[in-house]
Amino acid sequence: MAKIQAIRGTRDILPEEVGYWQHIETVASTILSNALYQEIRTPIFEETSLFERGIGEATDVVGKEMYTFMDRGDRSLTLRPEGTAGVVRSFIQHNLAASGGVQKLWYKGPMFRYERPQAGRQRQFHQIGLELLGSRDPRADVEVIALATDILSTLGLKNLSLSLNSVGNGEDRQRYRDALVSYLTPYKDQLDADSQDRLNRNPLRILDSKDQKTQEICQNAPSILEYLGEDSQKHFEQVQQLLNDLGVSYQLNPSLVRGLDYYTHTAFEIQSADLGAQATVCGGGRYDGLISQLGGSETPSIGWAIGMERLVLLLQKLQTTPVLVPDFYIVSRGEKAEAQGFVLAQKLRNAGLKVELDLSGSAFGKQFKRADRSGAIACIILGDAEAENQTVQLKWMATQEQVSLLQAELLSQIDDLKQQLTRHKK
Template sequence: MGSIQALRGTRDILPEEIGYWQKVESVAHDILSRAAYQEIRTPIFEQTSLFERGIGEATDVVGKEMYTFKDRGNRSITLRPEGTAGVVRAFIEHGLAAQGGVQRLWYGGPMFRYERPQAGRQRQFHQIGVEVLGSPSPRADTEVIAIATQILQTLGLKNLHLNLNSIGDSEDRQNYREALIAYLTPFKSELDPDSQDRLTRNPLRILDSKDERTQEILQAAPSILDYLNPDSKTRFEQVQQQLTSLGIPYEVNPRLVRGLDYYTHTVFEIQSDDLGAQATVCAGGRYDGLVAQLGGPDTPAVGWAIGLERLILLLQQLQPVTPENIDFYVVSRGEPAEAQALVLAQTLRQRGFSVELDLSGSAFGKQFKRADRSGAAACFILGDAEAETQTVQLKWLATGKQEAIAQSSLISLTESLRQQIADSRAGVTGGSR
């Protein structure tokens, strides 16, 4: 019998890669906290009806990509394919609207869609997203775009492009939908099979088609910007003016639509030149009708999600993330010494140092080699002699400088050790590794 492997479309994030994930999560947490966004954590699975009602039964996500199953109570359960519907459900269920004002929320975690795996796209994938609930102001649209841009730029991404569009209100969209169907119907037999299927079911999604002939046909298609009512146009102009005032460049793309039915007015994508075909790293927009659609009070809202797999691919291309070096590596051999080494390591950790304790019990030579490879600034050594005299040898690995220290004096030497580590890494006393 062969070994059990991860399912197709899922992957393990190993320690050698985890530094990128931790950096993204740390930067996002810091920037979102400073902008007064509060974290919310919702369940990974929900009632299937939440996504059918919220995302739309005619969408590809609901129609083709959801992981749906019956539980033991014969209820239809779905692993969340995106984060917004669950956040809105929690917003309604816990009466957050009654708290008044604007709710700025953010989330992170795994999502699930059954689609063909490829670089940066998995069946279990991860997102960080924000939702601003309770503000109809175009400034909310601009704020979330600005924060997404700040996160990506802080992470070091440079070749970014903001694509922007307005899909208007529900009446604008219905008028455009009819115009688009009328234009495309004579070409139906020339459209790709997916677009033929979408023609009456979800025609705006045809604008996303990657088929060359379909794109040729769309060249002369009507633009949704011509179907915006005066209020929708004014709103879109305000968002553009605000982005300009923040120094955020953008390009209006009338073909940009989002794949989920709940969007209204502003929609956007932030793309990178460095990702090839899978260029979008952040996408979102306004969804003023979703809260009411799911049974809550009429609540305007806007948000976005960043796909972490694609973002990590970019970061790996752009910059190496090296693991943080530990402060001390503890080498010991012999039963009394190993017992004292355990106490020593834990004492140092409690004083704020990062410490790796060699647990192998192997010969000193092998332990010293591991200490050299560890990246530690210094090594503590305990053998039979040190155990008997209650001392420890401290060896600075860059220079080989070594001294004996009484174990009882280590705590009083904490600040001195901390400074020596800093000096060693800066190449002042111990040299740098």
């Protein structure tokens, strides 16, 4: 019988890796909550038309990469390939604009695209993202960029760079599209196959081609910054000035167009020099027309998404996340001692301490070895004598200092124990 394995392009997140994911989620949640962003959770699948209308039928995501299926009601459904369209659908459906002011939302969860799997890129992948809905102010653009930078910096990432561009409004893009097609058409036969297909369908995406020959051709292509109207130019200049005011460094990249049709004005990516080819860890931009395009009122908005898989790879490489270790490792041997150790473990956990209870029933020697490998700060030991006397041996692993305590005394000194843990961590 053939072995059942995870589907290609998906992977199990095993316990030794989950700590990185939880660390990222905790940091992001804390920073976004401090900026008064609220979490929203939308369905994993939506009507296919949401993504066709929102992302754009001419994009690679809709044309090649979506997981689409018919359900029993003969409706075309799609596993979400990105998070923004679902958030916008929810914003419209539940009339979140009625509360007035700007809506600040964030999300996390799996997305799905049929791509060639590689390190940091899976067919089921995960993102943390935010959406700021209801402001066209350049300060909104810079706020979301600053929050992304804060998250990545707090996680300990160093070699980061911010690429910045403006794709203007619809009129600007149309003028630029015409100029780009005019420039590229004489080179059509020299472009890679995907770029030839995109020439009339989605020419701006040619600028993002990884084909070397196509990149060489695009080096002399007209810049979209030359086609920005007065309002678009003013908006982009204000964004740059505010970034300068915050001391956030950036590089202008006129070839940065992002892969989705709904982007307008500011587009940006944050990349890590420590990730190799798959360098982008965060990407986003403004999408002022998307909500009205999907049936809502005119609502200027901006957002970004951070790719979790790539970020976890980076943290593992840099070893910036501490391994989860117990405060106490309980070693017990004998029926009565094991029962008392179990009760102690639960009471210490309820007091907010991280406690590992050895359930192996092994000899003391093997349990001590596991306690040492766990990295525990202290070891609580119960044998027949301790069980009889309602005591424990408390051993601090770093100094090997060991004292005998009544179990009741141990439980009554939780605050003192926490202070001692802090001292022994140093």
